[in-house]
Amino acid sequence: MKRGMVLGMLLAIGALATIKAQPPAANAPKVIEVEKLKDNLYVLRGANGGGNTAVFVRADGVAVVDAKNPGWGKPILDKIKELTGKPVTTIINTHTHYDHVSGNVEFPATVDVIVQENTKANMERMGPVLGREAATSGPNIFKEHGGVGLPKRTFKDRMTIGKGADQIDLYYFGRGHTNGDAFVVFPALRVMHAGDIFARKGPPLLDANNGGSGTAIGDTLAKAHAAVKGIDRIITGHSTVMTWADLDEYSKFNKDFLAWVTAAMKSGKTVDAAAAEYAIPQSYTGYTPNADQTKSNIGVIYNELKK
Ligand SMILES: [Zn+2]
Numbered sequence: 386m387k388r389g390m391v392l393g394m395l396l397a398i399g400a401l402a403t404i405k406a407q408p409p410a411a412n413a414p415k416v417i418e419v420e421k422l423k424d425n426l427y428v429l430r431g432a433n434g435g436g437n438t439a440v441f442v443r444a445d446g447v448a449v450v451d452a453k454n455p456g457w458g459k460p461i462l463d464k465i466k467e468l469t470g471k472p473v474t475t476i477i478n479t480h481t482h483y484d485h486v487s488g489n490v491e492f493p494a495t496v497d498v499i500v501q502e503n504t505k506a507n508m509e510r511m512g513p514v515l516g517r518e519a520a521t522s523g524p525n526i527f528k529e530h531g532g533v534g535l536p537k538r539t540f541k542d543r544m545t546i547g548k549g550a551d552q553i554d555l556y557y558f559g560r561g562h563t564n565g566d567a568f569v570v571f572p573a574l575r576v577m578h579a580g581d582i583f584a585r586k587g588p589p590l591l592d593a594n595n596g597g598s599g600t601a602i603g604d605t606l607a608k609a610h611a612a613v614k615g616i617d618r619i620i621t622g623h624s625t626v627m628t629w630a631d632l633d634e635y636s637k638f639n640k641d642f643l644a645w646v647t648a649a650m651k652s653g654k655t656v657d658a659a660a661a662e663y664a665i666p667q668s669y670t671g672y673t674p675n676a677d678q679t680k681s682n683i684g685v686i687y688n689e690l691k692k
Contacts, residue, residue, distance in 0.1 A: 458491025479580025564596020
């Protein structure tokens, strides 16, 4: 290879690296990427779009799980039009966070919005997220849109929508990421959308401002893993599609963390000292550390254990 060509390639790679390092501006084009899980089930993602969206095409319409950040409702609707001619009839929000519910307001007001009952109360408030106060203390997006996108139907522990190939089962197993985390199951397809109670392999966001709990999350995940049957793949809140065994492991990861933090508190360590010392156990391969989140979570668990 000629020197000039090599230099040109290096420059091109350098330019790409620079582009990748910069977060897209708020007005950057909202590009939806589609992952097809089944002929009638898709995962929609987008850079800076927020949580993973599931699109489930049923006989008489489309059910959407989570609607991403503000401004992403329209791009989701446009992408769905490329996938099917059927109208969106239902939105299910896995929990209250802005990066999962804000797109709701861009859907037709006739769409049925279904959530766990605590999430309905949280969405009516849209209070700040613990640790993300700067980004989440603005006005309630639903109030700004005259209540469009707010839940119309709720469930407490369990709800089934439709039957056969169209069936959706909704479950609530207790507090975790918030106090209203829904597990959304498509039994005919053997797929679950777990939302942010299983966002990724790493420390969870324990949003104590919205009922989240570090003493409960491991048990809640274990209950889901024990109670729901026949699932092969899990759509996570923000990461790749995971396996059923990954959910079991994530439950254990959170239980191990609780045990570690409980011992740290008993030994008299401050939150800061415990946070400086914690490392993800080697046995959890593929887990990404997050020092800020870990410190916040230790604080949440200390507060819960003091009660
Ligand atoms: Zn969340």
